[in-house]
Amino acid sequence: MLDAGVQRASRRPIIARIHTDEGIYGDGEAGIALGTGAPAAFGMVEDLARLIIGLDPMNTEFIFHRLLKSSFWGMGGGPIVFAGISALDIALMDIKGKALGVPVYQLLGGKCRDEMRCYASQLQFGWVDKLGPYGKTEDYVSIVEYALSQGYDCVKIDFTQFDREGKRMSTTAAEGILSRPFIDMVDERMGAIRDNCGWDFDIIVENHCRTDAISGTMIGELCDKYKVMAYEEPAMPLNPDMHKVIREKIKTPIATGERVFGTWGFYNFFKQDAVQLIQPDICNCGGLTEGKKICDMAAVFDATVQAHCAGSPISTAAALHLEAAIPNFCIHEHHYRSTQPALTVLCKYDYQPKNGKYTVPELPGLGQEMSQYAMDTALRHVCVDEFWRGL
Structure with missing residues (x-):
């Protein structure tokens, strides 16, 4: 959960960074920064992350449906669970683009x-x-x-x-x-x-x-x-x-x-x-x-x-x-x-x-990532490394 400084009262961006065993990482965002719900989105990303530990990050379609169905609540929809899924999906697409050396739009x-x-x-x-x-x-x-x-x-x-x-x-x-x-x-x-x-x-x-x-x-x-x-x-x-x-x-x-x-x-x-x-x-x-x-x-x-x-x-x-x-x-x-x-x-x-x-970023992946300042000043940070098979 990032600190937006003077905007902190109304915005707390939730960013997920996924690391791979090949050293490539990707960043994604849960779109619940505005208003209430940021802590819930933070917890949802943390919980959903356990469902994808060890999976192939290139299989984004499979992972999306795993997050949707194995989370149980995903199929009911709603902002928090879909924001959590979104953050991880965007980070995976960032990884895929970097691995292939192409911008995400490709x-x-x-x-x-x-x-x-x-x-x-x-x-x-x-x-x-x-x-x-x-x-x-x-x-x-x-x-x-x-x-x-x-x-x-x-x-x-x-x-x-x-x-x-x-x-x-x-x-x-x-x-x-x-x-x-x-x-x-x-x-x-x-x-x-x-x-x-x-x-x-x-x-x-x-x-x-x-x-x-x-x-x-x-x-x-x-x-x-x-x-x-x-x-x-x-x-x-x-x-x-x-x-x-x-x-x-x-x-x-x-x-x-x-x-x-x-x-x-x-x-x-x-x-x-x-x-x-x-x-x-x-x-x-x-x-x-x-x-x-x-x-x-x-x-x-x-x-x-x-x-x-x-x-x-x-x-x-x-x-x-x-x-x-x-x-x-x-x-x-x-x-x-x-x-x-x-x-x-x-x-x-x-x-x-x-x-x-x-114009669209032309760097591999999203062409955007968290700054070191954002990570150093983050309001909350957690590392997830435990796999859960889901329901």
Whole structure:
């Protein structure tokens, strides 16, 4: 468990390093750094690691299914067990790439593109050196102008998190039939951005599942009004039916997936045409092995892909390799926290986009790994060397 310094209260990255008897090691991440759950993910990685001691790291497909089924709880899904599986799978793919001397994207089918368009994410918190949170409408305009000045042509904002004074609103504030002042606040912020920054760039509206089918539809109508590119997490992720309800009432494409796990979790969203832009987190959807299958299944249902990225630079590297290798890529998420030294110092390389575009690492494996500083300052560390056959 790594120490993210000034971000420690909200982020504790969980990194798994797997060593082989040939001296090659690989790093992977459990995507539960944000909010609560990091200690549980740490324990899950530790427990699952016992299932793969002594196995051939090149057999990633076999190992994924062993972790899924022999763990017993894996087949029930959920963020903690899938995050643990993801961390080990990514580390194994890192090993496989290093052993073969190729970047991970080659293991996924090779490149479909040389660069990935990306967006500046979560601007309600600020951007780079201009940190929020924001409440005043003019502040939203200013931070969008700042991101656009750095070469981005797409931004993402949650307009429901903070009130007009910049104070965090309760998790129930955006549920049900929204009050006129609430809707006016969101409308004013969106309108001011379009009036002052123009219409020749894209906006993704983030809701963080704070809304339900009623309020989600009300804000969705504003998304239509202001020509929003995608509308993210407008309803409870365990209920694709409500995403479908919203989808049928608005024109803006629905995006979701960071809290959906495995191909089984995404299947009902696809079947009901409840999502048009999937956002699997490679560090909690089942890793690169399962993530590639999710993206391939999305293509069958004409859904595009943007991997969720809100972890350490290892998470970013894993996402870039997958996004480079799939034909139905849409855009890459560049989270504002990923611009901060507290996270970039935790890994060996600091990959940042240029003029709103990312390139995929070309080193063997992930092309990213923990820094010595991260290991020296880790909050918790454990070594697992005991094999367990599983159930």
